Amino acid sequence: QVQLVESGGGSVQAGGSLRLSCAPSGRTFSRYVMGWFRQAPGKEREFVAAIGWYGGRTYYADSVKGRFTISRDNAKNTAYLQMNSLKPEDTAVYYCAADPNVSTPTMTSDYDYWGQGTQVTVSS
DSSP: OOEEEEEOOEEEETTOOEEEEEEEESSOOTTSEEEEEEEOTTSOOEEEEEEOTTSSOEEEOTTTTTTEEEEEETTTTEEEEEEOSOOGGGOEEEEEEEESOOSOTTOGGGOOEEBOOEEEEEEO
16 A cells, blocks of 8 residues: 655745655555646646656646656655645645556546645735
């Protein structure tokens, strides 16, 4: 069983930065696709970014492209989401997700393992 633990959320002003971390436990995750999703109040969970097994391919939602960067350090068993130029509309609970077999990295249904979420609040 893979357990994912997110950290790094918090409150920032618009234009600020945060870095989220996701540390899977229970299994080496180098062969898992890692994804970040977010869910704002009253909205569906949406794709933010994903990264392939060894970081060779990355995927981003249009709304965060150029501002967010996903990365992974397999030696540390950790995935990251660097968020720059944050906007109030980025406010949401951010979830880390993982799965060894992902055909469509942007779809929540392709991931079996999820973290508990971390709150990101951006004030104007």
